[in-house]
Amino acid sequence: MKLDRKEILKALETITIAGEGKNMVESGAVANVLTFGDEVVVDLVLHTPAMHIKKRAEDDIKKTILELVSADAKIKVNIKVETPEKNEIKGRAIPGIKNIIAVASGKGGVGKSTVTANLAVTLAKMGFSVGILDADIYGPSMPIMFDVENEKPISITVDGKSKMKPVESYEIKILSIGFFTSPSQAVIWRGPMAGKALNQMIFDADWGELDFMLIDLPPGTGDIHLSIMQSLPITGAVIVSTPQAVALADAKKGVAMFLQDNINVPVLGIIENMAYFTPEELPENKYYIFGQEGAKNLAQDLNVPFLGEVPIVQSIREAGDYGRPAALQTASVIETVFEEITRNVVQETVNRNESLPATEAIKITTMAGCSAVKK
Numbered sequence: 337m338k339l340d341r342k343e344i345l346k347a348l349e350t351i352t353i354a355g356e357g358k359n360m361v362e363s364g365a366v367a368n369v370l371t372f373g374d375e376v377v378v379d380l381v382l383h384t385p386a387m388h389i390k391k392r393a394e395d396d397i398k399k400t401i402l403e404l405v406s407a408d409a410k411i412k413v414n415i416k417v418e419t420p421e422k423n424e425i426k427g428r429a430i431p432g433i434k435n436i437i438a439v440a441s442g443k444g445g446v447g448k449s450t451v452t453a454n455l456a457v458t459l460a461k462m463g464f465s466v467g468i469l470d471a472d473i474y475g476p477s478m479p480i481m482f483d484v485e486n487e488k489p490i491s492i493t494v495d496g497k498s499k500m501k502p503v504e505s506y507e508i509k510i511l512s513i514g515f516f517t518s519p520s521q522a523v524i525w526r527g528p529m530a531g532k533a534l535n536q537m538i539f540d541a542d543w544g545e546l547d548f549m550l551i552d553l554p555p556g557t558g559d560i561h562l563s564i565m566q567s568l569p570i571t572g573a574v575i576v577s578t579p580q581a582v583a584l585a586d587a588k589k590g591v592a593m594f595l596q597d598n599i600n601v602p603v604l605g606i607i608e609n610m611a612y613f614t615p616e617e618l619p620e621n622k623y624y625i626f627g628q629e630g631a632k633n634l635a636q637d638l639n640v641p642f643l644g645e646v647p648i649v650q651s652i653r654e655a656g657d658y659g660r661p662a663a664l665q666t667a668s669v670i671e672t673v674f675e676e677i678t679r680n681v682v683q684e685t686v687n688r689n690e691s692l693p694a695t696e697a698i699k700i701t702t703m704a705g706c707s708a709v710k711k
Contacts, residue, residue: 339371339409344378347404351396353382353389360393367416375410376401382417390415430538432545433467435571435685437604438564440594442586444555447609448576449477450656451646452552454663454670455574458678460507461663464547467502470512471534471564472554479514482506483659488515492542499542506664509546511537534560538567556586565599572604572688574643574681579608579630587631591638602692604684605641606631607677613648622647641684644677646670 348366349359360366360380368379378397382390394413401409430436439455441448452468459466470478479485482505489500489511502509513533543549551570554560564570573594577587587606594601608631612622625648635642646652649670655662663674 338373339376339406341369341371343405344369344371344376344401347400348378348397350404351393351400353393365393374406374408375412377412377414380413380415382415390417429569430543430549433543433549434547435689436549436551436568437681437685438551438553438570438573438594438601439576440553440561440573440590441555441576441583442588442590443577443583444475446555446576446578446583446587447646448555449481449552450652450661451574451576451607451609452550453478453481453656453661454652454674455678455681456508456548456550457506457661458663458671458674459548459682462678462682465545466507467509467543467546467549468511469534469537469549469551470510470514471551471560473513473533473560474554476512476514476517477656478510478512478552479503481656481659481661482508482510484510485514485659489541494542498540500537500540501542505659506661509543511541513537534563535567561593565601569694570601572602572685574604575606575640576609577606577631577634578610579624579627581627581630583626584630584634587634588638591640602688603638603640604681604688605643606635606638607643608632608645610648611645641680643680643684644673646673646677 345361345366348369349361351360352358353360353363353365365381366378367381368377370377370379380393380397382393394415397413398411401411439448439452449470449472456466456468468478470476479487482503484503484505487503489503491498492501493499500511502511503515504510551564551568553564573590575587575590577583591603591606593599594603608629610626611631612624612628614620614622629645632642632645647669649662651665651668652662652670655665662668662670665671
């Protein structure tokens with residue numbers, strides 16, 4: 337027995353998909369019908385991922401064909417979901433801010449916040465105007481690192497609107513969720529609430545004119561990262577890693593996140609922190625406690641710039657704890673190290689701005705309970 341395609345389509349015209357209002361042929365849900373003797377394949381396109389609607393549509397098709405066309409038909413239904421886009425949100429640039437650099441790490445504990453703080457003060461020493469957005473909502477570090485734990489942003493009026501004035505320390509403008517919570521208070525927020533707090537610190541603040549805004553991202557690749565890239569057009573990203581394999585594996589994921597086609601944020605380079613240890617009494621010796629040149633090799637493998645290495649020096653930890661970034665120490669090894677790294681970051685930023693168009697903030701498109709990322 338050979339099934340007739342026209343009879344099958346006529347039978348399918350008796351079925352209405354929940355929420356459509358029209359029968360599935362008239363609504364365009366039936367994309368194709370193929371027959372092979374007593375076999376029939378129906379390709380169906382739905383506009384909702386709801387499992388019960390998909391299951392009902394499949395059952396209705398099989399039941400209708402068996403009843404109205406042939407009780408011996410062998411039926412296969414292929415269902416594809418194409419959800420209509422809605423709730424599209426696009427980020428916007430902040431007037432007066434020339435470059436926005438995201439400082440990220442795939443793994444926690446590699447010194448990303450320490451590197452951010454020292455990059456900021458070195459940029460300021462070079463004559464640039466600099467701000468830091470501490471986007472590590474669940475573990476803000478900048479208030480401690482800049483000795484402003486007890487400070488609070490004040491409210492000022494700008495063009496008739498109330499704005500937050502960032503806290504300033506060592507000529508760096510800083511905003512952090514740490515200014516609005518007590519040191520012993522855990523921030524237990526879901527993604528949307530954290531995203532809202534970040535947007536307030538970004539757009540409800542009077543940042544003024546900045547050559548560089550550094551964004552200290554939380555470790556990993558997650559909701560906060562998407563919220564930031566949704567809110568702002570990021571000029572480029574800097575990845576911080578230590579040399580050991582477990583950190584490099586996560587750093588590789590961080591690079592991959594920024595380079596995804598639907599995110600497409602240029603990676604300015606990788607910084608290797610805790611690269612080696614040199615005892616004070618043996619200044620010529622280098623001990624590679626966590627492995628040698630792991631981040632440098634990763635940068636070569638991924639074809640991204642290697643921005644430099646930061647040794648293990650006790651004064652870096654002490655300076656961070658005391659609230660005075662180590663790069664402020666004049667005529668020190670750390671000052672020299674961060675001057676070289678910062679020059680490389682500036683040069684890569686210049687190269688990026690000369691060779692690539694401005695980065696667009698990505699759009700987060702909410703779709704019936706799931707989300708997609710696109711440019």
